Amino acid sequence: MDISDNRPDPDELLASLKLEEERSKRGKLKIFFGMCAGVGKTYTMLQTALAEKSKGFDVIIGYIETHNRKETADLAEGFELIPRKSYQYKSTAVYEMDLDAIIARKPQIVLVDELAHTNAPGSRHTKRFQDVLEILDNGINVYTTVNVQHLESRSDTVAQITGIIIRETLPDEIFENADEIEIIDLTPDELLQRLSDGKVYTPERSKEAIESFFRKGNITALREMALRIVADRVDKQLHEYMQLKRIRGPWKSGLHLLVAVSYTQQSAKLLRWAKNLSYTMGADLQAVYVETTHKLDPKESEQLNKNITLAGQLGIKFRFITSTDMVKAIVDFAQKENITHIIIGKPRVRNLLTLLRLGNFVNRLIRYSGNIDVYILGSDTKSTDKFKEKVSLPSFTSNISQYFSASLIVILIALICFSLKSFIGYQVVSFALLFVVSTLAFFFGTGPILLSATLSALIWDFFFIPPPYTLHVDKTEDMLMLIMFFIIALLSGVLTSRVRRQEKKIRIREERTNALYQLTRELSIATGIEGVINIAKNDIKKYFNLKSRILLKNDTNQLDYVSKDDTNIILSRNDMSVAEWTFQHSTKAGKHTDTLPSCDYTFYPLKGNQMNLGVIAIQQANVFTQGEEQFWEAFISQISGKFEREYLRNIAKQAYLLNESDKLYKTLFNSISHELRIPVATIMGASDSLLTLQHPEGIRRELSHEIFKASKRLNRLIENLLNMSRLESGRISPRLDWYDIHDLINKVTENLQDELKPFHLHVVIPDNMPFVKIDFGLMEQVLYNLIYNATQYASNSMSLRVKAFYENGITTLQVMDRGPGFPKKEISFIFNKFYRLEGSQAGGTGLGLSIVKGFVEALKGTVTVENRKNGGAIFTIKIPTETPEIDKIIL
Amino acid sequence: MITADTILIIDDEVQIRRLLEITLNLNSFKTLLASSAKEGIAVAASYNPSLILLDLGLPDDDGVSVLKKLREWYTNPVIILSVRNSEEDIIEALDSGANDYLTKPFRTGELLARIRTALRLTHDLGKSDSQLTFGSFTIDFAGHTARKNGILLKLTSTEFSLLSILAKNSGRVLTHQYLLKEVWGHGYLDQTQYLRVFVAQLRKKIEDDPAHPSLIITEPAIGYRFGE
Structure with a gap:
């Protein structure tokens, strides 16, 4: 029998212990989960809460939506209600849950309806679930409600079933990590009955609802989905339970999935699908994006960012790799991370060229991946819309002036050739123009090169190839030459500009590596917190061209606003609270983020290995691209590390000083107490003897002399102690x-x-x-x-x-x-x-x-x-x- | 001496007051006691004592300011009692009209000697001797001469003026500042090295053993006192 098989994996064990510990500190999240509106989630939540309240728990309502349903409203009356907070938004007041009031009130349980809700602009967080996470962090238990269609990973499917695009979505991670989920289930018939009884909506709305969303087919599909999710969860809980109880289960563990993501919309779907797969397989999942020489247009870049955000919301770890060879990058990464399954989307075929290239991609991936399984997910029909739109070749991002200068140069050279036409003949001109086009490729983008290639071909044909001043070509060899000229000009131009792009990318990477190296080097010689602050700020200015302000924590673990950092970034009270939030939650916040985006600055936490060191505020006009963000994170992690070392060094120093002064105190105590006692004893003894006994004159003098000597000794000791303290104080x-x-x-x-x-x-x-x-x-x-x-x-x-x-x-x-x-x-x-x-x-x-x-x-x-x-x-x-x-x- | 001199002790420490009272009474002085600046000034005004022993560290007022208030009308000697390491306060007190100082802890013998010197100086006041003798040393103010063992000393005019100021105030501490001001003038208040040089020259001429002076006695960090 193989014993080792039954022994739990230490990593898994540790993870389960960690999870257990985390959970005990935080508040517990209970979700009342239903297939759609009207099944009675809020009602059930209130009933459960009432039962808890009767047991003596402190239960309040943080936010509730009764939808004017009478039973629900009656039930809600029995609870303390935190008044909603109003925000001014575009001249109308909107009301949202008052997060701070709830945290300040600190009940044992708070009821918060509709977890997937999106908050009004101006609220601290963009989404309500973020509010709820903060409440949980404060040790308050939360009861909340969620409908199946709001789950991020199901929103596509729901849209397919019902034809309604779901905008308010909830990251799966939140749902998965809920401590308890209670499903509120009704049969479709019961629900429809409730609807037609007017228990859900007003009669007119009910009718409308039954005809659109609440069709029996829809309800059945949604119900199945909801039930399956809960069933899956029960299954997973069983796994976790067994792991928690150190039982090696029959499940296939140790599966590691990797999903390769691109900048297309299809990848979003791929991510959701992979998430579902990993969920049912009980495997962990990471996503990877390989940055190649392909230059992203703004749209693609935006989609990529969306994909990355989605991955985060789905709880998928996202990795970013730069390489010219996508296949090699993916396989290398997979091998390093012990990936068992690679998931890719079926490549979209745009034309013959991409077919060859992409077919090659799949083939190569399968060939090189060795024992790693490769899943290829089919693409959806939507992509055909994009087919035509995307037919054009590489992106044209060059500006007008580039096109203009490229054409101008071609025309200028053509003019020179034209004047020399009688000496050199028309064939040599083709080489001259070819040379120009190839040279231009070093300076201009693909678009201008295509233009100059076409232009030079036309000029050559029109002005030089006989018969001149017509586009007509007489000789077959001239025709052949023209075609060849065009192709060569095109290829050399495009290839050169591609090489250039690649070079640029490599240069950027080199620059970043170099910047990081420089930073590390400068930090290593910096001493003292101020020194590190200066270097950090200078380098941020140098490499990111950003103004920054560093706020560090003080000994009492509070952010220190009166730090020595004298920048022109002045923080308002509001900014400070964002900084505080960033520090407490060690998550970035402020401008360009999901949390408190109305702020002027973006705040990043300075995270060390063992503690949070503080916050860095930057003023950035544009959002970081993925590459920049990664570089930035690496940059500030270096800085944080240095701050942490400085901080720990200070602590060690303080501890040492404390220890030293403790030692000093003990020695002082031992030595001084003896030195004080002896003369005091002499004085007391001698004076007592003088007071009580009749001594002859000689003895009296002798005793007095002893007293005098003892006082002198005391005086000397006091002198020495005073002098010592003068020395110790360094004054x-x-x-x-x-x-x-x-x-x-x-x-x-x-x-x-x-x-x-x-x-x-x-x-x-x-x-x-x-x-x-x-x-x-x-x-x-x-x-x-x-x-x-x-x-x-x-x-x-x-x-x-x-x-x-x-x-x-x-x-x-x-x-x-x-x-x-x-x-x-x-x-x-x-x-x-x-x-x-x-x-x-x-x-x-x-x-x-x-x-x-x-x-x-x-x-x-x-x-x-x-x-x-x-x-x-x-x-x-x-x-x-x-x-x-x-x-x-x-x- | 027909009537015994009355000494006012202004000190907030009851033990010090007790000790001084016993010591002074034993040496046939009458004593008055005050434990605060306010009380001290009141008692001094009521009894006009022959001498005041003033502690610099009083709870209700700064000793130097008490001294200044006393000096508005009080002409008899004031001896300052202070703790160590307060040279600046002592100098200020001496410049504000104190006659002498003693640092705690002090020996009672020393205190009595200082009190007697101070009292003698006030009794002698107005007698304006034209000639003073200290052991084998004699100084004649009128004749601008000084003799050691009867031999006329060669002194520069600066040396003589320094010597005569010291001798006229024998027993009393004169601060560096006071001496510099009297002998050299206001522009020389920081030039203590002048004093050192002249004192050393004078010692060579008038002391029996210049290395162990008995006439010109150094009060470290404060000034000089002419001994007897």
């Missing part, structure tokens, strides 16, 4: 003034006179020591800490030496002792904060020397320590100092 700005080094040393030794008592202090200052510009307070502290340290740690020897001298703009101060010196392995750490030598005596915080280092560095100087040759340590401070120009002083 030390030296106050420099002229000082006599003698004064400095005298002051320090005076303050330390008690500690220095047992020592012999030797101060060495040369007679020519100038005055130096220093910060007395900082230097006093530095010297104090060094000498104090020496008195504490070098107490075994009674000799201390302090030396000062000035040399070449540098004042040097040295403190030397004859103590034990420092252990070699520890000497490099002694200036570290809280560092204390191993086994050092009690007392001390390890702050003193770190303050010395900090202060000296604040004065732009250095401090070093060495062990002296004959024992002891020597601290050397070197500080760059000014000396006064004595000569200038008036004596």
